[in-house]
Amino acid sequence: MAKTILHKADTRGHANHGWLNSYHTFSFANYYNPERVHFGVLRVLNDDTVSQGMGFGAHPHENMEIISIPLEGDLEHKDSMGNTAVIRKGDIQAMSAGTGIYHSEYNRNKDEQVKFLQIWIFPNKENVTPRYDQITLNADDRYNKLQQILSPNAGDEGVWIHQDAWFHMGKFDRGFSAEYKLKKHGNGIYAFVIKGDFSVNGNVLNERDGLGIWDTDKIDITANAQDAEILLMEVPMNLN
Structure with a gap:
């Protein structure tokens, strides 16, 4: 018999930092719910809206697989591996943080917001060489x-x-x-x-x-x- 757990949208954690409006399906930052820490290896599912011209400054990650799925607008990515890229709706970005990376993400537009899903997955191999991948999908x-x-x-x-x-x-x-x-x-x-x-x-x-x-x-x-x-x-x- 299949087992299920339902997370309604209005039960998610919420943090509005002004420049960032974020809804957290699982415990993240100042939102902690012991019943909602992860689903298997799915650790983070954040539904983020970033204001015009704003973004996340350079910050570190390690031993995590990080996936970004843009839903609206243009998100500019820079990282310590030397990558500079823009991801838009229709793209998908994956990073293996491995032994450690720094990266930043900014809304490069002054006239429209960015919406994207940020997803973290626990890896099955630790301390791998960091890597970056980005593709454009055919919708x-x-x-x-x-x-x-x-x-x-x-x-x-x-x-x-x-x-x-x-x-x-x-x-x-x-x-x-x-x-x-x-x-x-x-x-x-x-x-x-x-x-x-x-x-x-x-x-x-x-x-x-x-x-x-x-x-x-x-x-x-x-x-x-x-x-x-x-x-x-x-x-x-x-x-x-």
């Missing part, structure tokens, strides 16, 4: 189907990370359904609604709701709104 490949955007395998569709995780995104017409079969036995899946409404295994999810499901080998999703968008994150449930 047509997720129309009424699930598009793979991340995997454990270099050369596979999407970016890759040091973990047995697979991410998919889909944009669906109202009433359209899809089935997702988990890639690895023992993994769970965390569904996050970016836009609109979905039913996932019979659970009704609204915009920015999250649903974790484990002890199952597949899930069924149905869009309950037009142009509904969803992110599926399949991750190992064990931290070791």
Whole structure:
């Protein structure tokens, strides 16, 4: 019997720093909820809005896989590996912090905000050489189907990370359904609604709701709104 945990959008942690408005699905910074520290190796799911011309100054990370999914605007990235890049909606960015990196993220526009999802995954290998990856996806490949955007395998569709995780995104017409079969036995899946409404295994999810499901080998999703968008994150449930 599949197990589930539902995180409604309005139960998330919230921090408004003026220049940054952030909603935390899991405990982060000053938000701590012992019931919501992680879902398997999924440690952070932050829903961030950055004001015009503002951003995160250089700060360190180590031994974490960090994924950024822009939803709106242009986010400029710089890091201690010498990378300077801009990520926009349609892109996905992955960093392996490994032995340690510094990076900064800024809204490069003075006239529009940036919205992006910041996701942290515990790696299955520690102290790796830091790395940076960024790709532009074809959004047509997720129309009424699930598009793979991340995997454990270099050369596979999407970016890759040091973990047995697979991410998919889909944009669906109202009433359209899809089935997702988990890639690895023992993994769970965390569904996050970016836009609109979905039913996932019979659970009704609204915009920015999250649903974790484990002890199952597949899930069924149905869009309950037009142009509904969803992110599926399949991750190992064990931290070791």
